[in-house]
Amino acid sequence: MKEMEIIEILKKEYPWVKGTALNYSNPLELLIATMLSAQTTDDRVNTVTKDLFKKYRNAGDYANANLGELQNDIKSVNFYRNKAKHIIECCKIIVNEYEGKVPDSMEELIKLPGVSRKTANVVLSNAFKKDEGIVVDTHVMRLSQRIGLTKEKKREKIEEDLMKKFPKKYWFDLANLLIIHGRKVCKARNPMCEKCVLKNICEYYKNKGY
Ligand code: SF4
Secondary structure, X not given: OHHHHHHHHHHHHOOOXXXXXXXXXXXXXXXXXXXXXXXXXXHHHHHHHHHHHHHOOOHXXXXXXXXXXXXXXXXXXXXXXXXXXXXXXXXXXXXXXXXXXXXXXXXXXXXXXXXXXXXXXXXXXXXXXXXXXXXXXXXXHHHHHHHOOOOOOOHHHHHHHHHHHOOHHXXXXXXXXXXXXXXXXXXXXXXXXXXXXXXXXOHHHHHHOO
């Protein structure tokens, strides 16, 4: 079965992949890092959060932050102005409604300002070890389409297809493995198909007639 082959092949290729490449030591840090990571590389986010997490230690620190100061603290990430606004609004709710603790359900997380389903999936699967869905970022979208796991274009539809195709116990690994393979081999502009361990089962490769 193609789905299981993908997991097996990629696990063998990237045995060291255990989760997100974002640095964090608690659910709040992961939530903030993931919010910062939209349209920004994980490396850049990790550089920013190194100091950010020393300055802001809990949800209250972000909730009471001065907007201009927080914007300045994160200004090297894309869309930092909006991200700072969302972080403050989000942490105000976490303080007022959840006693300063990040909620651990999809339903609650996606109600927070600036928290997408993708962000919620990252937090739930990595920090809370809960698989309510599959992280579908730009790499997972692209690879799922190219390999032939989905014909859908929208993130949520792609996630639905993947959730139907893969048993739940593989959801976490699947996302992390596709992300790393997308970064290293199946790049957006120039996929390195000849070197790719998935080429024998990939639709894109087959259709290109290599
Ligand atoms: S064969 Fe090419 S398109 Fe298919 S997964 Fe590998 S790099 Fe991506």
